[in-house]
Amino acid sequence: MASAHGRVLLRVVALLAAAALAAAAAGNSAVVSLRELDGRAAAREARSSRYAAEMQGERKKSGVARTATTVLELKHHSLTAIPDEPAACDRYLRRLLAADEARANSLQVHDNMAAASTTQSRSAEVPLTSGISFQTLNYVTTIGLGGSSGSAVTNLTVIVDTGSDLTWVQCKPCSACYAQRDPLFDPAGSATYAAVQCNASACAASLKAATGTPGSCATTGGSNEKCYYALAYGDGSFSRGVLATDTLALGGARLDGFVFGCGLSNRGLFGGTAGLMGLGRTELSLVSQTASRYGGAFSYCLPATTSGGASGSLSLGADASSYRNTTPVAYTRMIADPAQPPFYFLNVIGAAVGGTPVSAAGLGASNVLIDSGTVITRLAPSVYRAVRAEFTRQFGAAGYQAAPGFSILDTCYDLTGHDEVKVPLLTLRLEGGADVTVDPAGMLFVVRKDGSQVCLAMASLSYEDQTPIIGNYQQKNKRVVYDTVSSRLGFADEDCSYV
Numbered sequence: 001m002a003s004a005h006g007r008v009l010l011r012v013v014a015l016l017a018a019a020a021l022a023a024a025a026a027g028n029s030a031v032v033s034l035r036e037l038d039g040r041a042a043a044r045e046a047r048s049s050r051y052a053a054e055m056q057g058e059r060k061k062s063g064v065a066r067t068a069t070t071v072l073e074l075k076h077h078s079l080t081a082i083p084d085e086p087a088a089c090d091r092y093l094r095r096l097l098a099a100d101e102a103r104a105n106s107l108q109v110h111d112n113m114a115a116a117s118t119t120q121s122r123s124a125e126v127p128l129t130s131g132i133s134f135q136t137l138n139y140v141t142t143i144g145l146g147g148s149s150g151s152a153v154t155n156l157t158v159i160v161d162t163g164s165d166l167t168w169v170q171c172k173p174c175s176a177c178y179a180q181r182d183p184l185f186d187p188a189g190s191a192t193y194a195a196v197q198c199n200a201s202a203c204a205a206s207l208k209a210a211t212g213t214p215g216s217c218a219t220t221g222g223s224n225e226k227c228y229y230a231l232a233y234g235d236g237s238f239s240r241g242v243l244a245t246d247t248l249a250l251g252g253a254r255l256d257g258f259v260f261g262c263g264l265s266n267r268g269l270f271g272g273t274a275g276l277m278g279l280g281r282t283e284l285s286l287v288s289q290t291a292s293r294y295g296g297a298f299s300y301c302l303p304a305t306t307s308g309g310a311s312g313s314l315s316l317g318a319d320a321s322s323y324r325n326t327t328p329v330a331y332t333r334m335i336a337d338p339a340q341p342p343f344y345f346l347n348v349i350g351a352a353v354g355g356t357p358v359s360a361a362g363l364g365a366s367n368v369l370i371d372s373g374t375v376i377t378r379l380a381p382s383v384y385r386a387v388r389a390e391f392t393r394q395f396g397a398a399g400y401q402a403a404p405g406f407s408i409l410d411t412c413y414d415l416t417g418h419d420e421v422k423v424p425l426l427t428l429r430l431e432g433g434a435d436v437t438v439d440p441a442g443m444l445f446v447v448r449k450d451g452s453q454v455c456l457a458m459a460s461l462s463y464e465d466q467t468p469i470i471g472n473y474q475q476k477n478k479r480v481v482y483d484t485v486s487s488r489l490g491f492a493d494e495d496c497s498y499v
Contacts, residue, residue: 086448093447096137097407100375100471101459103235103269107163107343107369108466123294123317124251127498128160130306134181136271137375139302139472141314143277144249145169145260146190153249154185156274160300160314161373162482165210165285165342166231168239168261169275176265181272187244187262195226195262196243202259202284203227203243209341210284215243229261237268239275250316255293259284279372279482280342287484290316296484299323300372301496304441304476312496318483325479325492330434334487335367344370344482346489347431348468351383353390354424360386362464370480370489374471376408376445377458383468384460387426391456394424406447409455416452426458426474436491439477 131140139160144153156169170177172186187193196202196215203215207229215227227243241264248258263275270276278285279298287298297318303311315322320329335345345367351358362380379387388411395413396402400421403412415421423444427437445457457473477497481490 089449090447094407097376097409100137101408103233103374104376104378104461104469104471105234107234107340107371107374107469123315123319123322124253125313125315125322126251127311128300128302128314129311130303131159131271131273132306134271134273136269136273138373139300139312140273141277143167145185145246146187146193147247147249147254152189154183154189156182156185158275158277159270159273159373160277160279161371162279162344163342163369163371163373164276164278165280165282166207166229166261167258167276167278167284167286168229168231168241168263168266170266171241171262171264174264174266176267177263178267178270179272180270180274182274185262185274187246190246192245192247192256194245196245196259198225198227200227206283207243209282210278210280231261233268235269237270238266239263239268240265253293255290258286258289281336281344281484282342285342286316287482291484294318297482299479299481299490301479301494302372302472302476303496303498304439305497310497313498323479323492323494324498325494327493329479329481329490329492330430330436331481331483331488331490332430332432332434334482334484334489336487337367340369344489346370348428349431350429351387352427352429353387354394355427356390356394356424358383358386358390362468366465366467368468368470370470370475372472372475374469375473377471377474378461378466378469379458380464380466380468381460381462382464384458387458388456391424391426395422398422403453403455406453406455408459409445409447409457410459412447412453412455414452415454416450418451428470430491434491436478437493438474439493442474442476445473 126141128139128141131138134140134157136159140157141160142155142157144155147153158167158169169185170180172184172188174184177184198215198217205214207227208214211229211231213230215229217225218228228241229243230238230240232238239261242262243259244262245257245259248255248260266275279287282288287296294317298314298316300314301312313322323329332346335347337343337345347364348368349364351360351363360380360382362383366380392411400418401414403414405412423440425437425440425443427435429435443457445455447453447455461468477493477495479490479492479494483490
């Protein structure tokens with residue numbers, strides 16, 4: 001569920017000159033001046049409102065792509081959720097990277113319940129933030145459960161996961177719950193809570209499609225049999241409890257009869273969150289349950305900042321009026337894999353590093369999984385070797401000194417003494433001609449806060465025939481659009497740090 005998240009947080013401040021923009025339009029490398037985002041709202045003053053308006057207009061008109069090379073200003077500081085003591089920090093990051101490796105390995109081959117809404121909005125939007133303060137390096141949002149007839153809504157912070165289907169939260173009375181920051185959800189305090197019965201369609205085929213295991217039945221103090229779920233993740237995490245329905249509050253909308261897991265025994269890599277929001281493709285996912293309301297479409301914008309009052313957004317529905325993209329949304333085909341029905345796949349047919357194309361046998365050879373619950377991108381060995389070779393050629397040419405590898409990250413540098421670093425950006429060419437260029441914040445993973453160990457934030461799979469994964473670290477500052485009805489995925493550049 002969790003993995004590592006870098007702590008050099010970056011933001012575009014200004015293009016050096018109009019010539020640089022012209023060079024980008026011509027397809028050449030252009031240099032962008034950057035300064036660090038420190039996670040506080042004051043940092044947003046670095047970009048003037050005039051520049052933001054001009055650049056958004058120019059990019060939308062011209063469709064100019066992100067430049068292939070950028071300059072990062074490295075100013076090292078600590079985040080409160082990361083241990084300051086070097087040995088403790090090292091252990092913390094190794095544990096999170098190991099967890100992400102387990103997550104990536106687990107993703108390898110291995111009745112209409114649309115909730116009725118009590119509101120008439122055709123879209124819903126909620127803030128989306130880094131989960132660093134919850135001791136997870138995935139992204140989190142807040143939902144509400146319960147309410148009605150005088151009972152209060154319980155607000156719960158959950159991990160946003162496109163690689164899972166069943167939404168679940170920890171519930172009272174919990175027999176074995178991990179520590180969470182929010183109060184446990186108490187079904188007894190909700191007038192709209194109801195356990196799903198064993199004869200319901202959600203308990204059999206739907207639950208099996210969502211979790212791999214059909215529901216089990218048990219009678220507890222009455223004649224009605226409740227449906228129990230058991231959800232296990234490949235990294236050893238699990239959630240077990242009662243399949244239930246209740247009113248879900250999301251972005252101002254209230255959704256009645258939402259099917260979720262009321263977890264009574266839970267353990268794993270969920271940090272201090274209350275549970276997980278499933279945005280996968282089967283009938284029990286939030287996307288499918290709200291399809292009659294929001295049309296089976298959603299999007300998100302993952303912020304690069306990990307602290308402060310800024311956040312990104314998660315939007316349900318196809319309404320693009322809330323997007324703040326600076327480039328047009330470019331679409332590629334969404335691919336379904338019958339062997340892995342919950343997941344979203346796409347085809348990557350080419351790649352370039354710093355504007356220089358790379359070739360590899362693994363490009364276009366298999367479907368690629370895009371997943372908000374995996375952090376570090378995993379590439380096929382042949383693709384990773386080609387990307388790494390071109391990155392090290394360009395990065396090494398600038399005179400940056402090599403450093404030892406760290407955990408799953410094998411390409412690291414000692415950037416001590418460098419205030420600015422010229423970083424080649426990875427561009428993925430998708431089927432249909434869409435190009436996605438990784439944001440500068442997604443290229444480097446900072447192990448040492450003094451800059452003495454900074455790594456290329458990508459890793460290789462063990463075997464060529466395994467499933468490549470585009471993780472959330474490389475999705476930062478992108479508007480990623482999931483349109484399940486039209487079977488397409490869209491990508492656009494967007495500054496995802498809103499105040």
